[in-house]
Amino acid sequence: MTRVLVLYGTSEGQTETVAERIGDVLEAAGHDPTVTHVLYRPESLRLTDYDAIIVGASVHGGKHQRYVTRYVKKQVDELNRLPSAFFSVSLTAAEDTDEARDRARRYVAAFLAETGWNPDETAVVPGALKYRQYGTLKRFVMKQVAKRTSEDSDTSREYEYTDWTDVESFTTDFVGSLEKSSAR
Ligand SMILES: Cc1cc2nc3c(=O)[nH]c(=O)nc-3n(C[C@H](O)[C@H](O)[C@H](O)COP(=O)(O)O)c2cc1C
Structure with a gap:
């Protein structure tokens, strides 16, 4: 059973939902996942207690959460030593252009x-x-951004673009590669 730590940063919750789905996929495949927010991780958390680490963050204003960047920088030696994966959540990833x-x-x-x-x-x-989670200014700005790339500007609802099959494949491919390397 592989112990996999899934650490994430989020601003409006979508990366948390993705991290939780990754945890569910890992558990269903017989692994032992721990899913936790970077800022609210238990004090006792040690990367060395895990066989592999997955980190996720979302993009706002062209950058991932600063606290995730800081955490990864601080832990970079351990992260580079352990099998690891990174996922980046953004609206740009939802656009179908080169x-x-x-x-x-x-x-x-x-x-x-x-x-x-x-x-x-x-x-x-x-x-x-x-949209429903944004304050007035954020809602206005995001509506203008969305209008440039899609029709999704009804601010009374939310739009989700995450492809859950791809999230599942990313997770199973990653643990599959761990199983292969430990069998060598
Ligand atoms: C204020 C704001 C700024 C954003 N800036 C970007 C950006 O620069 N590039 C991008 O691709 N997506 C951008 N997004 C879209 C987010 O990455 C997207 O909504 C994502 O699902 C947020 O994930 P989270 O809920 O885990 O924070 C922005 C969203 C908001 C609300």
Whole structure:
């Protein structure tokens, strides 16, 4: 049974939902996941108690949560020693153009360059538009952003773009690679 730590940062909750789904997939596959928010992790948490680590964060204003960047920088030696994976949640990842795909990958590249982390796997995950959770200004700004790329500007509802099949494949591929390397 592989002990996998899933650490995440989130601003409106979608990355938490993705992290929880990753935990569910791991558990269903017979592994032992621990899913926790980077800021609210237990004090006793030690990366060395795990066989593998998955970190997730979302993009706001072109960057991932600063507290996740700080945490990864601090733990980078352990993260580079253990099998690890990073997933990045954004709206750019939901856009179906080459330019957007490049931009979503650039968010990841910038995060990895800044932290010095070299994970075994990375994924870009389409996020959500949670108009009902935004304050007035954020709702207005996000509506203008959404209008440029989609029709999704009804602020009385929420839009979710996350492809759950891709999230499941990312998780099973990652643990599959762990099983293969431990069998060698
Ligand atoms: C204020 C704000 C700024 C955002 N900036 C970006 C951005 O620069 N690029 C992008 O691709 N998505 C951007 N997004 C979309 C978020 O990445 C997306 O809503 C994601 O699902 C948020 O995940 P979270 O709920 O875990 O924080 C932004 C969202 C908000 C509310």
